[in-house]
Amino acid sequence: MDQEYGLLDTDEADAPGDEWEEIDYSDTEADRIARKRDREFSQFRERIKDADQFKVTESVFDEATYGALYKLVQDGHIDAFGGPISTGKEANVYTALRGDEEVAVKIYRINASDFREMGEYLEGDPRFEEVAGNKKAVVVGWVRKEFANLERARAAGVRVPEPIAVERNVLVMEYLGAEDGRAKRLAEVSIENPETAYEVVREYMYRLYDAGIVHGDLSEYNIVVQDSQLYVIDVGQAVTIHHPNSEDFLERDCENVAAFFNRQGVDTDGDQLLAYIHEHADPREE
Ligand SMILES: Nc1ncnc2c1ncn2[C@@H]1O[C@H](COP(=O)(O)OP(=O)(O)OP(=O)(O)O)[C@@H](O)[C@H]1O
Known part of the structure; x- marks a missing residue:
């Protein structure tokens, strides 16, 4: 693995000295926790925005995508981001690390996605009946469908990347590789x-x-x-x-x-x- 990874440390806000400045004693414990979480999230977002590997593909991320990536990091599905594998019409695929295992992260662009066409592919699928003509809901439904289809294909004995996690418009799956990069x-x-x-x-x-x-x-x-x-x-x-x-x-x-x-x-x-x-x-x- 000669890929450069931008290591993500979501505990950075816990650095000594950091947490004393803003304490307001009228706050409840819940307020303080919420503020700390907000601060950690904005630090995470700034780090992702600054990361070199995303500069070429920066149009991927809307605000909620940062939220989805943050959640995946907090839930332990992503520990570090690598570089882009593919920049497609509707989605970009990146490598990432999960522990010391390499994974692929597919991020659908809510704005660029041709959701009308995507919606047509959800038609008649009893698993996604509730997804109406709402753009975000269609993209999110689409990603969940991709995850569910990967699971079903595996169960049927078809080799596909193992699905690992799905969060809003982001899918984490097994990375298929070769000696010199992605599998051909x-x-x-x-x-x-x-x-x-x-x-x-x-x-x-x-x-x-x-x-x-x-x-x-x-x-x-x-x-x-x-x-x-x-x-x-x-x-x-x-x-x-x-x-x-x-x-x-x-x-x-x-x-x-x-x-x-x-x-x-x-x-x-x-x-x-x-x-x-x-x-x-x-x-x-x-
Ligand atoms: N799990 C994976 N492991 C390694 N490489 C992957 C993986 N998933 C996708 N890729 C690479 O990323 C490319 C794009 O992935 P995929 O076809 O899923 O996305 P897409 O946006 O629909 O692409 P396109 O717009 O080119 O059809 C693939 O051709 C493949 O080279």
Whole structure:
């Protein structure tokens, strides 16, 4: 790990001498605790704002995002921030430390997110019925959906990053790495045995569908390789089979995946892959 981490010490406000200046004896104990917490939070926010690794991507953070990061630090899910792994349209992904384990932190930008489109992906999902056309609620629902989809995919036997914590628009998950940084996307590596890789991805697609979900954006860009194993990422937009377009999404995923492996020399196409999944799966209806 040669990544630079900005260590976060949320106890800094406890430094000797710090707590005596502002004591007002008319305060209740609760007032004093609240003021101390406010002070610690603003110090935390200033440190994050000043941190070099966030300067390039500073537009990520609205006030409530600082609050979410602070909560994750206090709850012990993040101890130090590393650098950015990816700056996407809707979310940025950073490395961070949790104890001495490296984790990935995906931060959705409430303002930049195309929440109308996101809202469409929540449609028909019984787990997120209560999320209406409210932008913040949609983004927060989306992140919770990504967390829940990661859990469901894992339970179905699909390799995905282990979800660790979710707080408002921030998701903490297992970091997938290689010797020289983040794990490479399938599109970035030369595949030794495309036939086997195809069979693994086909099995993953079948298992997801059997568990009642469809990825909805599956391609060589959302499958990564760590230690010769394939992992599916970016399951935020994955829908349950209740979604009115779930079959169209499955068909599109099959087209994209089959086209990629076809270019690698595997004799397949979208129709064959779709037929395989339909033939083998008995989707769960919950
Ligand atoms: N858990 C992880 N471990 C390591 N790298 C990750 C992890 N999650 C995401 N990444 C990296 O960050 C990139 C973006 O992640 P992801 O696809 O989840 O976000 P996104 O904002 O939807 O991206 P995009 O806008 O490019 O579709 C991935 O292609 C991958 O390289």
